């Protein structure tokens with residue numbers, strides 16, 4: 235019985251695999267030494283891949299039957315301990331983050347990785363306001379990141395404004411663009427909203443590429459001023475008035491990296507603090523209510539447009555702040571840093587973390603960005619390994635690592651709400 | 662319309678393409694009374710409710726709320742302003758915020774009042790403003806309505822996990838937390854057992870005695886006949902009767918259109 239089923243499944247798998255691998259692997263256009271295009275065939279490679287798929291499926295069905303791993307929105311075994319340990323776990327995570335520059339073995343590489351992870355944590359928390367709380371699917375979040383980065387670069391280039399002045403300005407400008415985009419767009423729902431925000435992300439990038447006289451076009455903007463320690467520059471010369479001189483330290487390139495690390499840690503924590511606070515306020519509660527049921531919100535007298543706009547603008551603002559941090563850290567920006575894949579990564583972090591969960595998103599950013607670095611040794615296989623890992627996680631945990639929701643207010647004890655009951659929002 | 666009316670509906674017509682769902686219906690809902698709207702399925706009751714509560718804009722006619730000495734033209738107001746004018750509603754198919762607790766549902770209903778107290782978000786983030794006191798008031802109000810609807814012990818449970826009857830009551834509590842002058846209920850007894858229906862009747866009576874006027878769509882005749890002060894009967898979008906319960910019970914056209922049909926079940 236089982237053998238027959240396994241054979242049939244293996245045959246179907248073979249057909250699907252053949253359909254995929256024959257065009258993708260077996261046939262490949264290449265350039266011959268004379269410069270002409272020709273088709274190189276790799277039948278054996280394709281055959282091996284197809285055989286692997288067939289044998290793998292056969293063995294799997296034979297072993298497990300046709301049971302498919304069941305997707306679950308129930309609280310996973312790690313959620314309850316995580317929550318119970320939450321009082322202890324979150325501060326430990328925070329402590330590690332704060333202490334990282336001083337831990338033995340932390341060098342330039344670890345700090346740079348830490349800065350990268352924290353940038354995505356901040357972006358994830360920012361997008362979480364829009365997607366996780368308000369339930370608005372935004373596929374063009376990177377546009378606001380770009381607005382923030384270019385705001386700082388251009389304000390510094392044309393007006394010589396300092397980083398500390400530009401940081402809030404970049405946030406305000408991004409929020410302004412968020413409102414500008416949001417106003418016509420937020421009456422769309424679900425898929426339509428996703429498509430329009432996706433297009434907006436592309437429009438911003440295309441404008442940045444083509445408005446070369448203003449933005450430098452594809453060449454980007456270089457020589458963006460690096461941040462100072464509240465006015466004291468991090469110069470290598472150690473002259474009077476520099477950071478190292480003022481504090482009587484040996485000048486070191488690490489000073490700036492450590493400073494950048496703490497800067498992004500502070501900005502990320504600010505994002506977190508604002509989100510957590512707002513969630514317990516009427517505004518945040520209205521966002522979550524919108525995600526649950528827009529019609530009911532209207533019947534209760536909630537102005538849907540302005541409530542959505544505030545979520546959109548606030549999310550955009552944090553992306554803008556993160557963008558100006560990115561610009562000052564890199565010293566160089568170009569439209570290439572703001573492609574759709576960035577939006578996709580940030581959204582993946584929010585979804586993987588569990589929409590609405592702050593700690594889940596921080597963990598997801600750590601896993602996604604950090605994990606990606608850890609797999610560096612696998613070279614070109616890294617994308618594959620990573621992709622498989624993501625698929626497995628999403629099959630088993632479609633609502634993310636932490637799928638349950640904590641009530642914002644309670645008469646008695648706050649008990650977590652199962653993800654199965656919580657809405658995902660339809661725009 | 663008379664001073665006694667809280668709501669007057671004048672020649673309201675609602676068309677969907679070629680279909681006339683509500684056809685020139687006029688009636689007045691008396692202040693401090695329970696006005697029931699009955700009629701067979703598809704008679705246009707929910708559509709009429711959607712016109713009153715701003716979900717549809719009537720093709721023709723006027724709907725006026727007489728509240729706090731002012732007349733408000735509901736048919737011209739934007740959807741979310743109707744609740745602010747003093748009209749609350751429940752839905753035929755329950756629409757709670759399922760993933761939020763009962764208490765949270767009731768706090769969302771007080772959004773506008775709370776929002777004003779937070780200084781529109783900014784003050785609240787910084788911990789300034791009168792917000793804590795306003796939230797305490799809001800929780801007290803929520804606690805009051807949870808008590809009225811016998812849900813106090815379920816306050817911290819997600820709305821989606823409550824049994825059906827409790828969800829119906831919670832939706833009423835949520836509507837009441839907006840402190841309406843007129844509460845519109847769309848089939849609140851649907852799916853309730855007789856004991857629950859009885860409790861519902863008592864709840865609706867106490868809401869009326871508390872000063873709120875009610876507009877009630879209901880199929881359960883024991884509820885309708887028991888608590889209504891006046892009954893409006895719709896059939897095929899048109900009003901066919903508008904009288905006290907005792908008169909409706911004896912009306913031949915109503916029996917033909919509706920009550921007789923109900924007896925066959």
Ligand SMILES: Nc1ncnc2c1ncn2[C@@H]1O[C@H](COP(=O)(O)OP(=O)(O)O)[C@@H](O)[C@H]1O
Pocket residue numbers: 677680682700701702703704705706707708709
């Ligand atoms: N949005 C709509 N579009 C088209 N037809 C509708 C719409 N809403 C209601 N109708 C039609 O209007 C009629 C009355 O419906 P409804 O008001 O729901 O009846 P009731 O609540 O009395 O059972 C029905 O024939 C229904 O199909």
Ligand SMILES: [Mg+2]
Pocket residue numbers: 706707708753
């Ligand atoms: Mg109906």
